[in-house]
Amino acid sequence: MENKNITERVHQALEEIRPYLQNDGGDISLVAIEEEGKNS
Numbered sequence: 001m002e003n004k005n006i007t008e009r010v011h012q013a014l015e016e017i018r019p020y021l022q023n024d025g026g027d028i029s030l031v032a033i034e035e036e037g038k039n040s
Contacts, residue, residue: 014030
C-alpha cells in the first residue's frame with residue numbers, strides 16, 4: 001500500500017512539471033518504482 005501512495009505522489013509531481021518540459025519539447029513518464037534494495 002505504501003508503494004501505491006508513493007506512486008500517486010510521483011504522478012502528481014510529474015503532472016506539475018510536465019507543462020514546463022513539454023514547453024521545451026520534452027515529456028516525462030513514470031516507468032516503475034521498485035522497492036529499495038530489491039534486485040530485478
